[in-house]
Amino acid sequence: MRVLVLCDRYPDSYQDGLLLRVLHLARWIGVRHDLDLIAYHDGERSPEHEEFFRRVWTVPRPRAKAAPGWLAPFTGWAVRDFYPPSVELCDLLECELRADEYDLVWDAGASIFQQLPSGWDHVPVVADLVDDMVLTSRRALLATKGFSARLRQLKYLSLYYRFERYVMRRAAVCVVVSEEDAESFRRVSPTVPVSVVQNGVDLDYFAPSDRPQIPGRLVFEGSMAFGPNQLAAIHLVTEVMPLVWAQRPDATVTLVGRDPSAEILALRSDRVQVTGSVPDVRPYVQEAEVFVCPLLSGAGIKNKLLQAWAMGKAVVATTVSVGGLKVLQGRNVIVANAAREMADAVLDLLANPLKRQLLGDEGRQTVAAEYSWAGRAASFEGLLMQAANAGQAGGRLTGKV
Numbered sequence: 281m282r283v284l285v286l287c288d289r290y291p292d293s294y295q296d297g298l299l300l301r302v303l304h305l306a307r308w309i310g311v312r313h314d315l316d317l318i319a320y321h322d323g324e325r326s327p328e329h330e331e332f333f334r335r336v337w338t339v340p341r342p343r344a345k346a347a348p349g350w351l352a353p354f355t356g357w358a359v360r361d362f363y364p365p366s367v368e369l370c371d372l373l374e375c376e377l378r379a380d381e382y383d384l385v386w387d388a389g390a391s392i393f394q395q396l397p398s399g400w401d402h403v404p405v406v407a408d409l410v411d412d413m414v415l416t417s418r419r420a421l422l423a424t425k426g427f428s429a430r431l432r433q434l435k436y437l438s439l440y441y442r443f444e445r446y447v448m449r450r451a452a453v454c455v456v457v458s459e460e461d462a463e464s465f466r467r468v469s470p471t472v473p474v475s476v477v478q479n480g481v482d483l484d485y486f487a488p489s490d491r492p493q494i495p496g497r498l499v500f501e502g503s504m505a506f507g508p509n510q511l512a513a514i515h516l517v518t519e520v521m522p523l524v525w526a527q528r529p530d531a532t533v534t535l536v537g538r539d540p541s542a543e544i545l546a547l548r549s550d551r552v553q554v555t556g557s558v559p560d561v562r563p564y565v566q567e568a569e570v571f572v573c574p575l576l577s578g579a580g581i582k583n584k585l586l587q588a589w590a591m592g593k594a595v596v597a598t599t600v601s602v603g604g605l606k607v608l609q610g611r612n613v614i615v616a617n618a619a620r621e622m623a624d625a626v627l628d629l630l631a632n633p634l635k636r637q638l639l640g641d642e643g644r645q646t647v648a649a650e651y652s653w654a655g656r657a658a659s660f661e662g663l664l665m666q667a668a669n670a671g672q673a674g675g676r677l678t679g680k681v
Contacts, residue, residue, distance in 0.1 A: 281313040281668055284382045284403075286392040288363075290321035290338060292329045295538070295561065296503075297583050298410060301479055302388045306332035308657030309664070316382075318372065318392075337376075339368035359442045363391045370395060379403050383668040390454070394447050404452035404671035406664055411578070412461035413440040414468050416508070419577035419600065423511055444468045452667045455660070458604025477660045478604065480653035481586040488592035488644065491566040496531040496630060498524075499568035501561050501584050504554075505539035508578035515619070516574045517547045523623035525551070528630060533572075536564045565591055569636060570629050573597035574622060585613075586651055589643030594636035596625045606650050612642040 285306070291299045306315055310332040317330070321338035330336045342364040369392070379400040387393040390407035417437035424433050445468050448454060454474045456462050462474045500516055502509040513535050524531050531551070535544065538557035548554050555564065565571060571588040575598055585605065588595050589612065596614045609615050614629070616622040629636050 281384075281665060282382045283309075283313055283315050283664060284377070284385045285315055285317045285333070285388060286385060287317065287319045287388040288341075288391045289389075290319045290323075290325070290329075291317070292326040297479075298389050300583060301408075301410065303329065303332065304480060304482070304653040305657050305660050308654060309661050310334075312661070313664075318369065320366070320369075320392075337372060339366055339372060342366040342369075359439060359447065362439050362443060363394070365395055370397065373397055373400065384452070384664060384671060386664060387451075390448070390451070393450060396450075402671070404667045405450055406453055406455060406667050407448060407451035408455045409444075409448075409461075409465070410455075410457055412444075412456055412464040412468075414444055415461055415464035416440075416578055418464075420507055420511075423508075423577040441468055448472050452671060453663065455663065460603045475663055476604075477663060478651065478656060479583055479586065480651045480656040481583070481590045481647050482653065483590055483648060486562065486587045486590035488640075489562070489566040491563065493569050494532070494567050495569065496528055497568045498531065498533040498570050498572050498626065499536060499564055500533065500572050500574065501536040501565060501588075502582075503539065504535065504537040504541065504544050504556075508575055509537060510541060510544060511577060512573070512575045513544055513547065515576055516572060517552055519619040520572075520574060520622050520626070521552075523620060524626055527627055531626075531630065534564050534568065536561055561587075562591065565593060568593065570626055571595045572622070572626065573601040575601040586647055589613075589640075589647045592640035592644045594629050594639040595643060596622060596629065598622070606646055608642065608646070612639065612646045614639070 287302055289299060291302050294300045294303060314334045315332065316335045317333040318337045320341040322340055325338065344364045374397050382403055384404040384406060385393060386406045386408060388408050390409040393405045393407060417433060417440050421430060421433040421437055424430050444465060448469050449472060451472055454465055454472050455477050456465060456474060457478050459476055462476050465474045500513060504510060521533060534553045534555065536555045536558060540554050540556055545554055565588060571593040573582060573585050573595065578600060582601055585595060585597060585601060596616055598617050599615055602613060602615060607613055607615065614625040616625045
């Protein structure tokens with residue numbers, strides 16, 4: 281099978297959720313099939329991250345026209361402006377590549393396929409949306425405060441809805457990481473088949489460690505440039521931790537993730553560490569007694585939680601955080617939503633080392649049984665092959681695989 285992979289960022293990091301998925305799937309699928317990659321990229325290339333692809337092209341990332349300051353929520357509501365077109369990409373697809381060289385297109389992130397020239401109309405597109413962005417935006421709107429911020433979220437909700445409703449019709453099948461995301465997508469775009477292929481976790485890389493734990497240490501990890509992670513970090517420090525500190529004044533929390541905003545940096549204190557970008561998240565997770573995932577918005581499967589499970593950590597998480605995962609309440613995770621409920625769960629675990637150990641052991645067993653990348657890649661490969669076969673027969677996938 282010959283597959284053209286499109287990605288809106290260069291796959292040079294396992295700390296980016298989309299790139300982690302692309303690299304692990306390509307690692308397994310590229311063994312049996314020819315994968316060519318086109319990615320937006322403005323910097324130096326990384327040969328070690330290209331080994332899973334037969335050929336790789338990069339084109340400059342197109343620049344969106346950003347409205348200044350207070351005008352931003354009121355402009356850019358047109359779907360055609362949502363993902364700006366790339367002249368270099370169109371020239372590459374029209375002049376250097378031939379559509380008949382490929383059995384299908386795999387768009388990782390589902391943000392580039394709409395630029396395929398008309399000569400590619402017969403080539404099936406597998407749009408790996410990953411998270412349903414309508415669901416993400418709807419939850420963010422409900423969790424956001426302030427007129428300007430809510431208007432901005434309403435703008436994104438409108439854009440994502442129209443993108444999924446109309447632009448996604450070009451796709452032979454859409455792929456998301458949880459059934460919750462799939463149900464949301466079906467409501468918006470009922471004519472496009474949608475399938476679920478969950479993420480996996482590298483069990484060898486994210487493994488339990490003998491690194492000493494710091495008494496009273498909590499950790500939350502994720503890109504601090506991502507809105508739901510920002511809201512979660514602020515909620516954790518301003519709403520949950522004061523309740524914890526009332527009984528455990530020695531407790532500390534580490535917020536690990538790149539590009540923290542000024543609002544996140546303002547949370548720093550002698551009991552709150554904000555790391556910014558780090559080369560390896562594992563030491564910060566390993567030294568914590570409890571991994572906390574207090575997301576109030578977002579969608580999809582949380583890689584951070586899979587990784588914490590794989591490392592044998594005791595996890596306290598909100599319902600939003602565990603969507604799509606095999607949750608065994610009280611056995612592999614403590615699900616707690618209200619600030620008081622989450623604080624009580626954290627305090628209980630800090631006081632009970634055996635309970636932390638049992639919870640972490642069960643989490644490790646869960647990912648070992650359910651979330652290997654080999655299994656996820658086999659499912660995704662089967663989906664690609666069905667889409668390619670349906671395209672050759674002039675048909676389309678009709679439902680989940």
